[in-house]
């Protein structure tokens with residue numbers, strides 16, 4: 001099985017990718033959170049350029065993801081990325097956010113199949129790089145996916161990463177695994193599955209159900225348990241203290257680059273929203289303390305207690 005780190009905006013940027021890769025089993029590919037080109041002059045924001053800077057991604061196979069519905073913008077950013085040394089880019093057809101969808105981008109692009117086909121024709125003609133797509137299965141109804149698949153099949157995609165939820169489901173309910181399964185038997189493109197694989201048991205079950213799928217993308221499962229890959233492949237969890245070392249590196253690196261205590265606290269709290277549930281006693285004792293804390297000194301005290309007193313649980 002090949003494993004990809006999912007793009008998670010605000011979380012799996014270069015700081016996270018590097019800290020993760022220093023301590024845990026490496027992913028085969030790391031997808032960046034989306035780059036959203038804006039305007040003709042400025043290609044990307046300072047933050048976005050920082051995220052794809054080669055010196056911030058050494059030794060990792062990184063695939064930058066682009067969110068746009070204008071082929072000229074996609075091509076311009078792809079050319080910029082090629083100049084930095086990248087040879088693969090990914091198109092975001094999944095973002096469910098209202099502001100994105102209302103502009104016909106992300107999952108919103110799925111409701112405009114003719115425009116989408118034209119866009120794909122233009123980008124495949126316009127650049128000489130590998131292009132993959134990360135998609136949802138439609139806006140409102142699972143039956144939308146067969147027409148979309150027909151379109152995707154007309155292009156030489158590097159791979160098609162499918163998060164089998166509809167836009168209007170956001171991240172609620174369960175992924176439509178039957179729609180993905182159906183696609184596996186029809187699609188000629190290489191397919192990668194993404195969605196709700198958080199535990200070893202879920203990964204094992206997926207492998208049994210889809211023996212012909214060789215790629216999975218993991219997002220919240222890895223945020224929750226950074227040892228998930230090792231657990232899935234080698235059957236054992238890394239020691240709790242390794243997770244602490246990872247935490248300390250991430251914390252230190254965010255403190256170094258973020259402008260002040262509040263943004264650092266915000267980032268770390270967001271991480272604990274996921275990682276906390278790996279620790280016994282999280283819900284009863286620590287979740288509320290963490291939500292309420294607004295000073296780094298308090299944050300450090302809570303984290304110290306968690307690592308000292310609690311064991312890891314619920315990862316199988």
Ligand SMILES: Cc1cc2nc3c(=O)[nH]c(=O)nc-3n(C[C@H](O)[C@H](O)[C@H](O)COP(=O)(O)O)c2cc1C
Nearest residue numbers: 006007008009033034163195196197218219220221
């Ligand atoms: C906070 C957050 C940010 C996300 N940012 C992106 C993004 O920038 N690009 C993208 O394609 N998907 C994004 N996603 C979707 C994830 O990549 C992934 O498809 C989703 O979380 C389902 O996979 P999982 O169940 O393994 O987490 C985001 C999801 C979350 C929860």
